[in-house]
Amino acid sequence: MTTSDVVVVGAGAAGLFCAGLIGQGGRRVMALDHAQLLGEKIRISGGGRCNFTNRHCSPVNFLSLNPDFVRGPLARYGPDDFTALVTSHRIAFHEKHRGQLFCDGSATQIVEMLRREASAGGVDLQHPVSVHSVSPSQLGWRLLTTLGAIETKVLVVATGGLPIPAIGASRWGVDLASNLGLPVTPVQPGLVPLSFTAASEGWLSLHAGVALEAMVGAGQPESAYGEGRFQEDLLITHKGLSGPAILQASSFWQPGEPIRIDWLGGRNFDELISESRHGRLPVEAVLADLLPQRLAHGFSGALALSGRRWAELSKADRLRVRGALTQWEARPAGTLGWKKAEVMLGGLDTRALESRTMAVRGQPNLFFIGETVDVTGHLGGHNFQWAWASAFVCAQAILSAH
Numbered sequence: 001m002t003t004s005d006v007v008v009v010g011a012g013a014a015g016l017f018c019a020g021l022i023g024q025g026g027r028r029v030m031a032l033d034h035a036q037l038l039g040e041k042i043r044i045s046g047g048g049r050c051n052f053t054n055r056h057c058s059p060v061n062f063l064s065l066n067p068d069f070v071r072g073p074l075a076r077y078g079p080d081d082f083t084a085l086v087t088s089h090r091i092a093f094h095e096k097h098r099g100q101l102f103c104d105g106s107a108t109q110i111v112e113m114l115r116r117e118a119s120a121g122g123v124d125l126q127h128p129v130s131v132h133s134v135s136p137s138q139l140g141w142r143l144l145t146t147l148g149a150i151e152t153k154v155l156v157v158a159t160g161g162l163p164i165p166a167i168g169a170s171r172w173g174v175d176l177a178s179n180l181g182l183p184v185t186p187v188q189p190g191l192v193p194l195s196f197t198a199a200s201e202g203w204l205s206l207h208a209g210v211a212l213e214a215m216v217g218a219g220q221p222e223s224a225y226g227e228g229r230f231q232e233d234l235l236i237t238h239k240g241l242s243g244p245a246i247l248q249a250s251s252f253w254q255p256g257e258p259i260r261i262d263w264l265g266g267r268n269f270d271e272l273i274s275e276s277r278h279g280r281l282p283v284e285a286v287l288a289d290l291l292p293q294r295l296a297h298g299f300s301g302a303l304a305l306s307g308r309r310w311a312e313l314s315k316a317d318r319l320r321v322r323g324a325l326t327q328w329e330a331r332p333a334g335t336l337g338w339k340k341a342e343v344m345l346g347g348l349d350t351r352a353l354e355s356r357t358m359a360v361r362g363q364p365n366l367f368f369i370g371e372t373v374d375v376t377g378h379l380g381g382h383n384f385q386w387a388w389a390s391a392f393v394c395a396q397a398i399l400s401a402h
Contacts, residue, residue: 004030004124006398007143007152009131010173011038014370014387015158016114016125021395023121030152031118032145033127039111040167041160045384050107052086053079053388054381055099061382063225063251064375065185069350070386073358077392079385089113100380134176140365154365154398158391161344161371162187169338173372174347182360183349185374189341190251193242194259194332201240201330203302207294208238215262216245219252225345228252231265236295240332248379250335251345258329264290269322279311283321286310290325299324343383347374357397358390364401367394 008019011033019031042050054061057079062070083101086093091113092104103109118125126147133144140153159173171187178184196204217229228249235243241259249259264272267290278286283305287296300306303324305317313321335341348368352361358373360366369390377383 002030002148002150003139004028004150004152006030006154006156007032007141007150008156008158009033009143010158010160010370010372011035011125011127012158012160012370012387013039013042013114013384014160014391015156016118017388018156018158018369018391018395019123019125020114020117020121021392022398023118023123025121025395025399027399028124029121030124030126030150032129032131032143032147032150033125034130034170035168036128038125038127039108039114041164041169042111042114043107044164044167045107046102048107049102049105050110051096051100051102051381051384052093052110053082053101053385055079055083055095055101057099057377057382057385061378061380062375062386063190063345063377064350065224066350066374069353069355070375070389072355073389073393074385076396077389079381081392082385082388085117086110086113089116098380131172134180154367156367156369156394156398157372158368158370159372161347162338163189163341163344165338173368177348177352177368177372180366182352185346185349187344187346189335189338190345190376191247191342191379192250192335192337192340193237193240194246194250194253195240195334195336196330197333203298204236204240205238207236207298210236210292210295211243212263212292212295213265214245215266216249217260218249218257219254220257223252223254225252234261239336244379247342251343251376251378253332253335255334256331258331261328261330263295263325263328269326273310275311279309281310282306283308283310283313287321287325342379343376344371345374345376347372350374356393358394359397367398369394 005028008015008031011031019029023029091109130146139151141155143150157173214234215231219227230245230248232244234245284300358367370387
């Protein structure tokens with residue numbers, strides 16, 4: 001029988017950071033992970049450079065059925081706090097647009113930083129280890145694992161979500177919560193490309209590879225997560241649509257609903273069209289002044305206006321063009337699923353947790369942090385910041401009470 005003050009199950013971003021903080025506070029910590037190679041999701045993030053936080057991160061950048069829950073953790077541990085830690089490890093970084101911070105070098109630097117922090121706290125890091133069962137014990141919690149039985153006073157669950165099963169993602173944490181009788185909100189892929197069928201918008205696939213800045217909206221004000229609208233890059237693929245604008249909107253989209261696209265990215269259609277300049281031009285040439293040329297030809301064909309001059313169009317046809325470019329609606333067939341999703345929507349209902357501690361209400365020795373809970377950030381470093389913030393408040397609660 002192995003015993004420990006604290007066991008953290010899951011040694012990804014949230015779990016490894018939390019374990020290091022607790023260990024440096026003087027507690028005996030064991031961190032368990034099923035992966036052979038730790039931090040794979042960190043390693044592949046941000047194109048291999050890890051978008052580790054966002055300078056402008058705030059509660060408005062998160063989705064949850066309990067939206068106020070994130071306020072406390074984010075207020076207590078913000079982007080500047082984690083950036084200071086990165087700086088202290090002499091990891092060079094740079095800011096891209098909209099406050100996104102990336103390593104100048106490799107995302108592996110963040111993984112190694114977290115490992116060094118854990119080592120400084122004397123964390124007993126064990127992997128690969130499978131946890132077969134968790135049950136209450138006289139000490140606190142009893143875990144049956146491939147290492148044998150482990151008993152601990154405090155259990156922290158930081159096993160992440162379902163995206164990218166190829167690197168070992170699973171619903172272990174969500175299932176544990178359910179097995180313990182805790183409420184779980186429905187889970188679905190988030191920040192994920194959308195697909196279309198050939199019967200609906202199949203003409204788009206003919207223009208795969210075309211990218212442009214657009215404004216994309218999805219969801220309804222009365223739906224679970226409300227409505228989202230994002231002006232960012234959009235990419236046409238062989239299967240449908242991707243790019244930051246689509247990934248952002250996908251978190252608000254529900255099957256059967258349309259997405260709404262302003263292909264002009266908010267530019268005024270009427271101000272862009274000049275009768276003196278465009279009147280004698282064919283429709284596809286007029287649209288090529290507004291859109292990438294391949295997409296302009298695609299729209300003129302889809303609208304059955306190819307070869308016609310702009311001056312020849314009726315008022316109704318011109319309104320149809322404007323509507324297609326600024327108020328385009330289509331119903332995706334679905335998402336590309338967990339293999340392509342960046343995050344998991346849903347998870348342990350945060351109303352079962354204390355926001356100041358991440359402890360389960362009525363069970364001060366059980367904590368859930370990171371992606372396992374129903375908190376999902378926008379694209380651009382917000383999900384990592386949630387990992388750091390939720391881990392921090394959890395660690396502080398454990399150090400002060402146990």
